[in-house]
Amino acid sequence: MAGSFGAMGDDDGSIDYTVHEAWNEATNVYLIVILVSVALFMYAKRNKRKIMRIFSVPPTEETSSEPNFYDTMSKIRLRQQLEMYSISRKYDYQQPQSQADSVQLSLE
Template identity: 70%
Template sequence: MAEDGTIDYSVHEAWNEATNVYLLVILVSFGLLIYARKNKRKIMRIFSVPPATETLPGNNFYDNIQKVRLRQQLEMYYISRKYDQQQNQSSADSTQLLME
């Protein structure tokens, strides 16, 4: 109440505007909730992980590394076998020299 005995309606008007805004927010929230339930797949598509086509380069990278490692292992095996054969031939040559 004001000093002259009249009621100040500005508080009531502000309260009414605030409640109108709250009611509007609640109605919009319910509308969005109903929309989300009906269109769940569309919304999930937005937040989902990209398709598997983009993950293939990562897999190809690891596959390529495994192939390179396998190739290196085969090359090292080939070199070691070649070295072993050379060692066997040199030891055979030395035994022949000893026999003569």
């Protein structure tokens, strides 16, 4: 097992460069990530309005097309009341004001 792990355990004096190569690759990856992050930050700083337009809420005209729930319920209730009033007025006009429709109860 001599010489297979690390530079300090080598008997023949050769240096194992796998750790150094891995460190160099990792450093290169970190540098690329940092450069891409800086580039994205600069792009975001210059094009702030475009990015905010993408993530902003829809325009107010779309939100106004969808009514509030309570407004809708009150309008439905008002419409029902008007329909019932209309039906009762029609019924009043159709039926003469007589006592023929009244029910008489008698106790025995």
